[in-house]
Amino acid sequence: MKLTVPLLLLVLLVVAGLSRAQVKTSLLDLTNSIGSILPSLSRPANHSRIFYAVMFDAGSTGTRIHVYTFIQSGSEELPVLDNEMFHSIKPGLSAYVDSPEMAGHTVKMLLKVAKKTVPRLEWKRTPVVLRATAGLRLLAAEKAQALLDQVQHVFDESPFLVPDNSVSIMNGTNEGILAWISVNFLTGHLKAQTKKTVGILDLGGGSTQITFLPKLRKTIESVPVADYVARFDIFNSTFELYTHSYLGNGLMAARLATLGALGVEGLEWRVFKSSCLPKKFRDEWSFGGLTYQVSGDPDGYAGYKLCYQEVLKVVKGIIHQPYELQDSSVFYAFSYYFDRAVDAGLIDGVQGGMLEVRDFKKRAKEVCNKMTKYPPISSFLCMDMTYITCLLKDGFGFKESTVLQLTKKVNNVESSWALGATLDYFHNLKIH
Secondary structure, eight states: OOBOOHHHHHHHHHHTTOOHHHHHHHHHHHHHHHHHHSOOOSOOTTOOEEEEEEEEEEOSSOEEEEEEEEEEOSTTSOOEEEEEEEEEESSOGGGGTTOTHHHHHHHHHHHHHHHHHSOGGGGGGOBEEEEEOHHHHTSOHHHHHHHHHHHHHHHHHSSSBOOTTOEEEOOHHHHHHHHHHHHHHHTTOOOTTOOOOOEEEEEOSSEEEEEEOOSSHHHHHTOSSGGGEEEEEETTEEEEEEEEEEETOSHHHHHHHHHTOTTOSOTTTOEEEOTTSOTTOEEEEEETTEEEEEEOOTTSOOSHHHHHHHHHHHHTTTSOOOSOOOTTSOEEEEEHHHHHHHHTTSSBTTTBEEEEHHHHHHHHHHHHHHTTTSOOSSTTHHHHHHHHHHIIIIIIOOOTTOEEEEOSEETTEESSSHHHHHHHHHHOOOOO
C-alpha cells in the first residue's frame, strides 16, 4: 500500500510555527531543499524520481535499520512514502561497552541491507542517520560517546551521504512525540477537520513512553513538571500533547530493578532471586554489557501476588498518572507490549490485535500461578507480564477496560519513531 506523506509534511511545517501563507512557500522550499540534498539527474520535467533515506534505531536490546523509499512526482509536489525495508540485529550497542569496535561492526553489517535496497547510483545522495535511545542514555557519557564514535567512523567510511549530526542520542521526549506523529499519520488521524487521535505506548528495553492528546484542561494543568507537555500548532489550532519518557522503566531495566540488581557491585558472586521466576530456575542473564546470576526462590513461594508486590516498587511513585485517560481514545501499544503479548499467546504475531488491560492481568496470573507445573516459553514471562500489568494499572492508571491496539506495523511500516525522525531530519521539527 502506498502512503501519502504530504499531509504529515504539511503538519510538521505548521508545527514549526508557519502561517498558511508561509506554508505554500515552505513546501516549495522543502522540495527544493530535498532536491539540493539529492541532485537531480538529466530527466524529463514530469518524470517521477525516487530517493531514499536510511535511519538507524540504536535501542537497548537491538539495533534496527529502516530504509525508506520516497517518490517525487514533480518539482512542485511533495514526496510519497512508497516502501520501508526493515532489519534488526541483537544485542544493542550498549552490550559492546567494553569493545566499542563491535558497535561499528554491527552497523557495518546492517549497512549491507541499505546497499542492497538503495541502487548504487543513489548511494551518494542517500543520507544515513543513527539515533540512539535508552541503552546509551543509561551509560556513562564517555562510554556512550566511544560507541557513537565507532558508528561515526563506519558512516564516514561508507558510500552514503553523511550529514552533520548524523550520529547522536535522541531525547526521550522526542522519541515519544515522533512516534505519536508517525502512528497518527499512518492511521489517518492527522486531518484538518478532526482532532480525534490515538495515543501511543512504547515499551523499550531501557525506557518507556506515553504520549496522547488530552481532552481535559486539568490533565495539562496537573502535570508534575512542564516538560510533560509539548505544544504545537496544526491548522490554526494549538495542540498540547501529554508526553513523557521514563528512563529505567523499559522492560529490561525493570527486570533489573525488580531483582534489586540495579547498580549493585560484585555481580560475579551475587545471585538475584525473585518470586516472579520459576522456583527451580537458575541462569545467567545479560543486559547493557553486564551479566547477572538470577534464580527463582527455591525456599520461598512463587506466583502472581508475590510477583506483583515486587514489580510494584519499580512503578509506585515513579510513574505519573495523568488526570485523564479517555476510554474513547484508543492507545496503540508496541515494542515489548506487542512482543510479550505474542509470547503469551494473546495476539497473533503478524496481525496483532485489540486487547483490554485486564487481558494482560488475566494472562499474567495464569502464567505466574502455573509456572511450577508448566514452565513458560520464557522464564521471565511471568515477571514481564506482571510488570506490564502493573505499569498500565498502577503506573499510568488505565482502567482494566481500556482498549489497547497491539501492533508491530501500521500499513506495512514499523510502529516506531523512525519515520517521524526521518522526516524530522529533512526539515528540523521544532517542538517546545
